[in-house]
Amino acid sequence: MQRLTKKWHRDGAHVGLVPTMGYLHEGHLSLVREARKRVGKKGKVTVSIYVNPTQFAPAEDFSKYPRDLKRDCAMLRKEGVDVVFAPTDGEMYPAGSTGGEATLFSTYVVEEKLSKAMEGVSRPAHFRGVTTVVAKLFNLVLPDVAVFGQKDFQQATIIRRMVRDLNFPVRVIVAPTVREADGLAMSSRNKYLEGDLRRQATVLRRAMDAAHAALKRSKKISAARLKADTRKLIESEPDARLDYVEFFEPETLAPVADVSTGVRMALAVVVGKTRLIDNETL
Numbered sequence: 001m002q003r004l005t006k007k008w009h010r011d012g013a014h015v016g017l018v019p020t021m022g023y024l025h026e027g028h029l030s031l032v033r034e035a036r037k038r039v040g041k042k043g044k045v046t047v048s049i050y051v052n053p054t055q056f057a058p059a060e061d062f063s064k065y066p067r068d069l070k071r072d073c074a075m076l077r078k079e080g081v082d083v084v085f086a087p088t089d090g091e092m093y094p095a096g097s098t099g100g101e102a103t104l105f106s107t108y109v110v111e112e113k114l115s116k117a118m119e120g121v122s123r124p125a126h127f128r129g130v131t132t133v134v135a136k137l138f139n140l141v142l143p144d145v146a147v148f149g150q151k152d153f154q155q156a157t158i159i160r161r162m163v164r165d166l167n168f169p170v171r172v173i174v175a176p177t178v179r180e181a182d183g184l185a186m187s188s189r190n191k192y193l194e195g196d197l198r199r200q201a202t203v204l205r206r207a208m209d210a211a212h213a214a215l216k217r218s219k220k221i222s223a224a225r226l227k228a229d230t231r232k233l234i235e236s237e238p239d240a241r242l243d244y245v246e247f248f249e250p251e252t253l254a255p256v257a258d259v260s261t262g263v264r265m266a267l268a269v270v271v272g273k274t275r276l277i278d279n280e281t282l
């Protein structure tokens with residue numbers, strides 16, 4: 001991958017990278033189109049497909065995470081992607097780790113502030129896995145531009161911070177969330193939502209709509225009050241459980257006591273056995 005990308009650079013092409021875990025949907029494809037826009041017709045777009053074991057906790061869905069490389073490649077060919085980079089676990093973590101600690105791999109990239117809130121509370125080792133694998137992908141693909149989705153807002157913020165802190169020569173672009181017609185944010189994990197769970201999953205969208213509406217009625221509302229209202233709405237669905245809802249400053253992720261326009265809302269909800277996340281600026 002490095003040999004190829006160095007040649008692209010020598011030939012004067014800009015290189016764009018879209019990191020994914022595969023099982024692609026329109027959300028991923030929107031990032032691919034953004035990458036193409038950034039590097040131009042003569043540029044090169046690489047999509048990485050890698051379900052990274054180090055960002056999953058042992059009890060999480062690493063082994064059953066949906067995978068379909070053939071279908072993904074067909075979709076990306078249609079989009080005019082130049083290369084799909086789909087390494088094996090053994091290539092990324094020598095000694096072939098799958099979830100546990102690989103014996104021949106012992107260096108991690110750890111962001112120490114932004115990773116502690118929200119997703120980091122529920123998934124303590126998650127962002128260490130994410131920053132480590134994204135740093136590896138940046139070193140492997142050597143992109144000029146990398147595109148991430150707002151769907152994972154905290155992740156994108158942490159990666160921006162990592163790039164700044166560690167001087168990666170990469171421009172990070174964060175693209176809007178693509179949704180289904182009923183407002184559910186597209187996600188590979190939506191595949192798990194069977195029967196009525198798929199309908200119940202729209203409660204994340206409804207919770208954000210309710211917060212927008214509340215802010216329209218009064219310009220400033222206490223976060224505590226909005227959190228309580230959100231919990232009530234989420235738990236009105238029989239199979240939904242609120243993991244967290246947070247209201248925070250978008251740059252620093254610092255929680256606010258009073259919610260007003262421009263504050264960002266993020267929430268995680270378990271629907272059946274599937275953990276879904278979403279976020280939006282209010």
Ligand code: AMP
Nearest residue numbers: 020021022027148149151152177178186
């Ligand atoms: P994943 O394959 O879920 O790890 O996601 C790969 C990239 O796609 C990440 O940067 C995500 O934020 C982004 N992404 C996932 N879902 C969406 C969506 N519905 N809209 C836009 N970007 C998304």
